[in-house]
Amino acid sequence: MLQIYNTLSRSKQVFKPILPGKVKMYVCGMTVYDFCHIGHARVMIVFDMVVRWLRASGYEVLYVRNITDIDDKIINRALENGEPISALTNRFIDAMHADSDELGLVHPDKEPRATDYIQQMQGMIGRLIDNELAYQAADGDVNFAVRLLPRYGQLSGKSLDELNAGERIAVSGGKRDPLDFVLWKSAKPEEPADTRWSSPWGEGRPGWHIECSAMSCDLLGEHFDIHGGGADLQLPHHENEIAQSEGVLYGQNRSEEDAPFVNYWMHNGHIRVNEKKMSKSLGNFFLIRDVLKRFDPEVLRFFMLKAHYRSPINYSDTQLEEARAGLVRLYTALSQTHSTDSSVLDGNNPWVKRFTGAMNDDLNTPEAIAVMFDLATEVNRSQGSEKQALAGLLKGLAGTMNFLQRDPIEFLQSGSKKQGDLSPEQIEEQISARIAAKQAKDFAKADHIRTTLLEQGVSLEDKPGGITEWRRA
Template structure:
């Protein structure tokens, strides 16, 4: 196989991937803040880095994949108080929901899924190191802040200069900070806050700032320097920029070699945002569409490009995935192992080695499907199913998928029993030579998103279109 090349946000170019330790990959991805249900943007992060870790393992690397959970945060505290429940009750419930959503999307569990609240001692130790090296100070209000101007390389990931940041500073001035750009490492507990929102420390009772969590968990679990750090594009600044400043300020070592960021999710060409009210939870989407369709919709876009979510695009993804399953409907794959020397597999491999180019890899699957439709070849069917499996696709029984796949909104009112009853009525009409009625029933089903296929012998099968 060709060498893997990854677009490194830090270098602003594709680079040949060379791990720190031969044959081993250590990867950290920023996970979710668990105070509500995951949304479509979270689904993209989950799917994108699931593909990354799957392909790294396929290449033969021994991967340690860490995806953290933020289970202490101002939003979490506010929501728990509003609900009249403990922090742990709230976060446990939404961690369970996260796992349910991820499992539905076919996401393989990370090797490690650390919770921030289990790493408070490591965070405090990191803050003490930063203080000892002159990067951190305790302000008059009790908060411990990071002195951004002390870290000469600040801005190297995002490309932002300190002067530009200072000129564009929009946050209300905090007189306790030495500089408005400084960010909090340890937040002093406020009067009246619940007991389960703070920890005792040499700086007083408080809780960690958001950025220090990932530095502490990443360095503790993967070492002071590791191979890949990933997350959504929105985390590039300030979160990942601050992680670099904290980690490298404390250790004096390069924190991460390759930074990966997936693109934004847009809703009808507008950036998804809770403030705009144009976001959807994964559960809302899965209530309408099959989970594999949603996964396919995400995978067929390149991870760095914007992903435009709309009913039209999801319906298009559904029909495209059905075409792949249709190719396998009447051909049973042989039981030989996947042949990576075969031409389609070589093209598929080259695509994923080119910065995980899933759109090109998906195009290879459609080329295979076309050949299967022409030749009904069991070896090609094995290649299609095997290559798609690398992407977490096409592993279900084709006929069951084609019948069970969620229908467009116009078809939601018809269940399987109703469809079968209408098919029976059509059969009866044909037997009575009432062909106009039979055609009317077929057209009615097609309008509802159900296509009929008359088989030799007189039987009729249906599928969603």
């Protein structure tokens, strides 16, 4: 039985979907003004894993991940580049999709863009004004009146008195209270025409928070199962989503009998780089596409899921090398047999029980991966049909997270893309020279070639019939 840590209750809870067998899940996506970095990669990889496990568990999942294609950063970048907003956002949406495909991630079933939901956002803002939870300030902005909602802070666990303007964004003089947040931003004279829309409150554009409320409620309904995102979004973004969405539905007072906006809130942990916060100013800011020039995409996915999704993780080349070493161990076990994966996993099998028990315990991927390593050890020890069956089971279990689905030799030859690595062609040339040396009975030269290749991170294995297989260490 699946249990999920619910940020809202600050506890693990048995997962019970609103509709039996069906799950509606919304994940906050990217703001598309630049290429995606490894922080984005963690969000995408974590919730890819969640979707895959829900589907492997028999649920029908409707997975929605939005795109923010209008906000201050986008406008500033487009002005810097001297290009239309749509040209900028379309370019980086294409880049995001390319990164996601490189990482081998499932596509969201719906991927709404904020600019396609302006009408729905305005409708919600109008209802919040009618419910006396929003007001238009002297500067033209429409703001949410936080102190009129006593239950504000339920997700973060902070009372209104504990919150302060330093924890908020976009504090302006037009607000009645520094805790209030913008629902509709009044257009500034210098802003381009493609950054403003007509509204009952004058020309302008939506605030960031209202975007997700409008898109999620339109596509999933006003009450759905799971809302996910990075831990940095818990406050203020997700707190504000709850306030807006429930404010529209219930006004200032939601009763205990009223359904919440979302049943389960899931947040993945932060990424640090060499034990420091990732930032461009520190020079430790890594784009997904740059990392994938040096490491296999499966290695990056494995690194991310070796840690529990709620835990902070430390990113470094050393950590990625360790992740690759782990995958090498697993693929090496599979390389000993021509196994096909067990697509139907027997729930009574002790290996399957251990694996599913780990995954059902709040998606405990570190423990599930430990099961995979133990199973790989058994593959190495076994023989014949038992080896074949265990290897198939290993591949089948790993497949629920999209690991170990490639040809083992292809992966073992892929290396870590280090500068100076021998190319496959160079390795094959050395193998041919070694074979020629052995045929000429120059065994000293043949041994020297093997030793030299090993020093360069390439190991050889002689097979019956004069075949030599190679892999990178």
